[in-house]
Amino acid sequence: xxxxxxxxxxxxxxxxxxxxxxxxxxxxxxxxxxxxxxxxxxxxxxxxxxxxxxxxxxxxxxxxxxxxxxxxxxxxxxxxxxxxxxxxxxxxxxxxxxxxxxxxxxxxxxxxxxxxxxxxxxxxxxxxxxxxxxxxxxxxxxxxxxxxxxxxxxxxxxxx
Numbered sequence: 001x002x003x004x005x006x007x008x009x010x011x012x013x014x015x016x017x018x019x020x021x022x023x024x025x026x027x028x029x030x031x032x033x034x035x036x037x038x039x040x041x042x043x044x045x046x047x048x049x050x051x052x053x054x055x056x057x058x059x060x061x062x063x064x065x066x067x068x069x070x071x072x073x074x075x076x077x078x079x080x081x082x083x084x085x086x087x088x089x090x091x092x093x094x095x096x097x098x099x100x101x102x103x104x105x106x107x108x109x110x111x112x113x114x115x116x117x118x119x120x121x122x123x124x125x126x127x128x129x130x131x132x133x134x135x136x137x138x139x140x141x142x143x144x145x146x147x148x149x150x151x152x153x154x155x156x157x158x159x160x
Contacts, residue, residue, distance in 0.1 A: 090117075091117045093115045098113075109147075
């Protein structure tokens, strides 16, 4: 019986030794040191950009632009109610349809029938004393603009 216990202890000791050997061989005690890459002295790649052009003929009916413009602008088209920043309040209304016409020089003439109400404040504000007066100016009329229009590189260029 003692011999079986000794044999059992011997086998258990060998088993524990083998299990310990397996676990110790599976783990790594050494760390892998990742190396930092060395700095690069190479200059950046430079590509030659060759500009290419594609001509696309575009025709837009002036009447279509006029219709879209008149649909989007109705009634009061501009309002500035803050008199403190520039001593002015301005309200501008469109009175009638805006008209676009071709001229002989290839330019576009725009006729804007407008009504404007302007309140102008004048006076002084010195040493804590404010002396101001406000005058109202009313304007009705047609503003005529002549514009040269061009399309370059998908950008609309105008000179009015």
